[in-house]
Every structure is written in structure tokens, then in C-alpha cells.
Amino acid sequence: MSDDLFRDGIINLHTRQFGRVVELIVQLLKDYQDSHRLDFDLFDPATSMNIEVKSSRVFKKQSLQFDLDHLYELIMNHSNRDRLLKQTQATSSEFDCNIQQIKIDLFDSLYYLLFFYDVIEIFRINNNQIKNDRNLNYSHKQHRGNKGEGQFHVNQSNYQYHKDHYFIQSLTYEQLKRMLLNRRTT
Secondary structure, eight states: OHHHHHHHHHHTSOHHHHHHHHHHHHHHHHTOEEOOSSSOSEEETTTTEEEEEEEEEOBBOOOOOOSTTTHHHHHHTOOHHHHBOOGGGTTTSOBEEEEEEEOGGGOSEEEEEEEOSSOEEEEEEEHHHHHHOGGGOOBSOOSTTOOSOEEEEEETTTHHHHHHHHEEEEEOHHHHHHHHHHHHHO
């Protein structure tokens, strides 16, 4: 039960808090340093590379009826835990993870993490691969008027491609919890 609470605690964080937690997870795993800058998240002192970190929760697609007749049921039946996909469902269930606000000219390497119900999957891609890999369907536009910022999506139709080309490791919530608890006791 405590693993469920730990996972739910991460998943239910507000967007900026969630993003900061993800940066700290990569920092913990890879021994990077905080950049103390706004244009990229982490710094690798061994290679002098600027590292950006993005993430997404992997939720099942859901059609919701937003009207007064269904509002109560919608609220009562809407749970992040119930919507999270298990990793084994990634190629057979509809989902859409938007890896967004990517400013590829400001970093060397991007870590993007997908938070499933049962595991966190970690991917790594360099900025030139984002620009040149047509299979990513990277869009250099995200919002009207923004410049130098783009996005790509990971979903059931291209998940296996990401797994085959950019996946570096999985981490269970139990493993992450143990790593964090071990840091507290050392």
C-alpha cells in the first residue's frame, strides 16, 4: 500500500512540482548537477553537457461529458490512479504523452520520462536527433507566436519506436523509494 501512496504522491503533484521532482530523479540517477539556470535543467560536469528534463504521466485516453447532467459522476469517477496505464498496455491502449516546451537550441541532451502505473521509463535523446529524426514528428511550433520552442508526442502508435531507439532504463516506484530512503540514512 505504501508504494501506491508513494506513486500517487508523485503523480498528483502540480505540474511545476512534478517537473522539479523529475529533474531530481534524473539528477539522482545520473549524478548530474543542478544548472541553476532557466534555459536548461541539469549540467553534466563529466562531459560539460547541458541537460534538459521533461516528463509525462501516461494516462488512458478518456472521453468526458462536461455538462450539468453528468458533472457529479464525472467528478466522482475521475481518478488519476484509475487512468494510469500499466507499461504492458502501452502498445494496445490509447494514450498521448506530450513532451512539450522543448527549446532544442538551449541543451545538448534531453531526458524524457514516462510515468506509468507500475514503472517509470527513462529515455534520452540528443538535440540533433530531435531535429533530424522524422519518426519523432517533432513540431517546432507549440503555441501561436512562440519561437524556438516545440514538442513531440509519445502514444500507442509510436511508443515502440521510442523504446527501440531512445530508451535507457526502467525504474519501479519501489526502487525509487528505496534510493530516496537510502539517501536519508547515509
